[in-house]
Amino acid sequence: MKWAFVAMDTEKEDTVGGLQKLRWLLALLRAQYWSYQNSHWKVKGGSFYGDHLMFQRLYENVQVQTDTLAEKMVGIFGIDAIDDEDLLGMFLYWNERWDSAVDCLHKRGLLSEDDIQNVIEDTYDTLKESGQMTLGMDDFLMAMASEHETNTYLLRQTLRGKTAMQDWTPLKKD
Numbered sequence: 004m005k006w007a008f009v010a011m012d013t014e015k016e017d018t019v020g021g022l023q024k025l026r027w028l029l030a031l032l033r034a035q036y037w038s039y040q041n042s043h044w045k046v047k048g049g050s051f052y053g054d055h056l057m058f059q060r061l062y063e064n065v066q067v068q069t070d071t072l073a074e075k076m077v078g079i080f081g082i083d084a085i086d087d088e089d090l091l092g093m094f095l096y097w098n099e100r101w102d103s104a105v106d107c108l109h110k111r112g113l114l115s116e117d118d119i120q121n122v123i124e125d126t127y128d129t130l131k132e133s134g135q136m137t138l139g140m141d142d143f144l145m146a147m148a149s150e151h152e153t154n155t156y157l158l159r160q161t162l163r164g165k166t167a168m169q170d171w172t173p174l175k176k177d
């Protein structure tokens with residue numbers, strides 16, 4: 004019988020970087036929750052109500068993913084996995100990146116979706132190569148990537164309509 008075994012000690016973790024990548028992913032999800040809920044409140048224009056509900060769908064999904072990821076991290080690596088100070092800095096990094104790179108709420112969402120696909124893939128590869136992947140984490144990361152592809156679809160289609168109508172919500176006040 005082949006026994007799968009998960010690395011449980013943080014010392015080994017530090018040498019391969021899998022846990023650190025999971026932290027970046029967790030912080031990204033929390034930043035995305037923040038971003039999408041703010042968009043839900045701020046969006047305006049002719050398609051306000053559809054946008055308002057779409058952003059609600061996005062932040063509610065992200066909230067569930069955030070909770071699942073954090074619980075998996077603690078379950079596998081212990082409570083130090085979600086060190087508050089580290090996560091706050093990472094959270095701010097993602098927020099600033101998205102705010103400074105784009106000019107509207109929908110584009111901010113799309114950039115965050117591009118980022119999460121890259122981070123999920125990078126995290127997945129690292130966990131796999133270092134032997135730190137569990138079956139549950141593997142399944143979760145795959146499913147999350149798929150759900151975020153749907154998010155990209157929703158945002159992209161909505162933005163296409165807005166561009167045609169010149170009806171988008173600026174990220175900052177004029």
Ligand SMILES: [Fe+2]
Pocket residue numbers: 043059
């Ligand atoms: Fe609301």
